[in-house]
Amino acid sequence: MNLPPTDGDRPVSLAHLFLSRVAATPGAEAYRSPVPTGPGGGEEPWQSLTWEQTGQRVRAVAAGLLSLGIGAEDRVAIASGTRLEWILADLGILCAGAATTTVYPSTDADETAYILADSGSRVLFAEDAGKAAKALAHRAELPALAAVVTFDPVPVPDDDGPAAALPVLSLADLERRGADHLRAYPEAVEQAVAAIDREHLATLIYTSGTTGRPKGVRLVHDCWAFQAQAARDLGLLTTADLEYAWLPMAHAFGKNLLCGQIAVGYALAVDGRLDRMTANLQRLRPTLMAAVPRVFEKIYNSLAAEARGQGGLRRRVFDWAARVARDYAAAAQERGAEHGGGMEAGRRLVPFPLAARHALADRLVYAGVRDLFGGRMRGCPTGSAPLAPDIGRFFSGAGIPVLEGYGLTESACGASMSLAEFRTGTAGRPLPGVEVRIADDGEILMRGPNIMRGYHNLPERTAEVLDPDGWFHTGDLGELTPDGYLRITGRIKELIKTSGGKYVAPLEIESRFKGVCPYVSHIVVIGDHRNFCTALVTLDEASIMSWAKSRGTTGRSYAEVCAADETHALVGQYIGQVNAGLQRWQTIKKFAVLHRDFDLAHGELTPSMKVRRPQVERSFADRIEAMYEGARER
Template sequence: MTTATTIPEAFAQHVTQRPDSTAIRDVGGDGLTWRQYGAEVERIAGGLVGLGLRRGDTMATMLTNRTEHALVEMGANHVGITTFAIYNTSSPEQIEFLLTNSGAAIVVTERQFVDRIRASGVDVRTLVLEDGDVDALTPDAGFDFEATWRAVRPDDVLCLIYTSGTTGPPKGVEHSHHNFIEMAKSIVARFPITPDDRTVSYLPTAHLADRGVLYYTNTIYGGQITMCPDPARLGEAMVEVRPTTFAAVPRVWEKLKLAVEAVLRGNPQMQAAFDADDPAVLAAVRAKLGFDQLVWAQSGSATLNSEILSFFTKIGVPTTDLWGMSEIGIATAAPISAAKPGTVGTAMPGYEFKLAPDGELLVRSDFLMLGYRKSPEKTAEAFDEDGWLRTGDIFTVDAEGYYTIIDKKKELIINSGGKNMSPANIERAVRDASRLVGPMLAHGDGRSYNVALITVEPAVAEEFGVTARAEDLWREPTVVDLVRRAVAEGNARLSRIEQIKRFKIVPTVWEPGTPVVTPTGKLKRNVLRAQYAQDIDELYAAEPASDVYEPHGREA
């Protein structure tokens, strides 16, 4: 375990102990050694001080996953500057909120995002990579780098992580250096990371998964990071890096699976060998994905459905589900060898859990968030009088200590009869019934029965011989019939009151990073309900339209 108490201290240890080892790189590039990384961090730290920034100030970044992101953040953190990242999909209005709430003194960005930052209307100093603004940063004469980073204290605010805003405006979660040092200890106690490990950074740097699990933890323990600026290049990056550790959200695992299945469909002989569990073919698939040197992989944001988990288990990819929050870090996960499908594992080291009478999980640890930026009232609401953080998530726990997430407390459906139901559980039952069913929204709040808006996966539709354009799939008879069957099968796994009575197929795909889905794949339910209010009303109409269906195969 690390002996460092701050991120700069951990960083300095690697610069000293393994100066010629590659620390960080971009896809297709040679990268920087720890010695080179350290020199760049010193230059940038001095340059930021030269611009007038000091310990306690805040810096924002709006960058793709590239080496420069790590350089400027690490340089700032060595000064004691608090850093945070803005999602690249953010609108000017969202950027205005983040810059104002955070009190950012400076933004580092790329030219492609400059217009949106300016349109936010916030008067903030902006450094643009392509304009050479970061390259031009130079320490003033007499800048004492070591004295500067040694002045950073464990309880200084290291970073902000803004919540996804699925149930309200985003909140700026403040974390100290101590928090992430201790979170990293918790993670490596169950999922080891050493200087011999390699990983790929491709998830949004604004999210806990990339910032906490990947960037900080690998920096603290010396793992090599390859930055992938475009998720579309993930496959390329995986084959190039052959990562030993990997983290993804369910949508990424799903796309990887679909890509393999498309290749297998084009090669009947290989498909037959794959179905027969031929070791050579399974190994070839693993290598094709870049997973042939993988030690462990994690999946977060939502539990993997059984079909996807079975696929990766079949090809020998060691995967486990985890659960965490911006406010608390990664709090549950089972060791790879002890993973239990359908659960998010057991409590991670350093956390205490208890369930409230209504099933809400309460968490306590000495490395929970410091609070929400500029929101003392919301911070106070988050904790009870004994220091337990209210997660807002409903869980169950079995006799072996494995936790299963039911849903967010604020997102539970409460029907007209007062029955509480989990929309995520309902949606999972239907999606598990067919790969054709994409993200969907179950609804029934204040109503006598549940309905759903359902999207379909264009790539899967092709497997059934449907050649229509993606935007026309919603009215294809074959697609409608398959979705009806999936809903009927899903209903069979649910109690009568939970079952979906009517549904519509939506003619669009709800992709991560869009106005209706967060970058990590969580539905923005309030936004969806507002956007599709008319469709929802039509699902409850006494005389429904022709595009309203019932699961047993006849139109409502």
């Protein structure tokens, strides 16, 4: 195979890098994925693809797209959960010189149609018949759509149905079509890749946003090439790693994983089914797993709830071990920083009494925590939202380093990253080549090759966030420590100003609460233009039901447990703990425990599971007003 060239140290595109990886390590394992056995089929076997086998399939997908008339920068959409086929389709799109439009699998039919129409996508890869139907239900609004390719085989559509006159192929059909195309034009894919320019569009990711229609973020090939170069050069990843990938590939965080994996050449085990996470960790025993903070919160809450449910000695041992883990992680990081090293260097400098307690807690508790992750985990990159520092210190003290990073869709996810010298509560240092500064009002500004080239079809919105000097205005509030670590403190649009003129950053308060309350699912602090702060709290169903059972309460529903006076009193204890560390105007004077969690169906969560605060306030307006009715600040 004639390899497309790279430009200096950074590849021209991820497509260039992929073809180079296939040529460099053809026999090494590239991907691992489960083979479904169907209902009642028992444990699923996993299959592996080498880089050479992956390359063959990707070339066939790319050639199949070329045979359908797809050309440079044409948009091709993917609406699917995380699975091997998503990666094959994405790499095939890039190797055809086209651009991927990502669609969250949970996106409804109306918004799916909007994304396909706004992007002008010409082909849609759909996971199954259900995902295809979302698009085809609005067929009349999609004049550019010329074909649908399904990962799972689907029945041939009715002649009178919405897919009439629209080719619907299976992925296998497309690959066979591509193989035929390559027999006639053997160099078609290499020629398409060679024609790619750094500034050609590679990906359109539609930000779910907290208000209004999603915006298409234009990420060019150089954005992803930069991320690949950074992942390789930072030294965190090795060819011996096995990463477990479950994050949505439609999200910039999930897509970012592919860059480092291809650059370094290690194996990626792919399965986006959340209900399989525990079993997969035990079976795969990965060395890396990226996750959003909510995953670590849920695991910690589950561990704490289990210990407290058993009561007695088990509860006291867990609570003691959790305190020791936090103290140990804080001490190791502090001493490591003092001596110019990271937590590993700081471990040797932890005072002996604390080190001895940590060694005992390791045998009693931490070894079991590591086993939950498969026993080989050496790093868990996290981002998308701040992680409660107490939870981060717990896992890091237990031997599961949680490496916080910062980035947005508009920065191709990666902007700063924690490595060996990580400090819990910060998002690490900016990646080499990324400039970060803090504006006078506290807003985080950044520029570099990773920054988007604008919002699709929205020049005015682009001008609002990208200034003439290339600085991207993130909308996030933060600060840089004297030695260059980035700390996120909130969102400008979410900043609360009380009627007394005091500013409150809800994110800080919410993060503290999640760090102390093992039963919380979500918390939203309210108080803008009010005379004091209140909060809406939702509880993790499994954790709070376990607590209720431990108190001898059975036969009540989740909603009934949430409404109980004893549950309100329980949450109130944790509210009090948080309030004790806040200024008077920041404290939560009243709170409501809601009867249900926030969800996508009610519009309170985005497809990437971020809270839509305005919708939460609309959904629970009566509960909010009840907390303020006739009240005045004491």
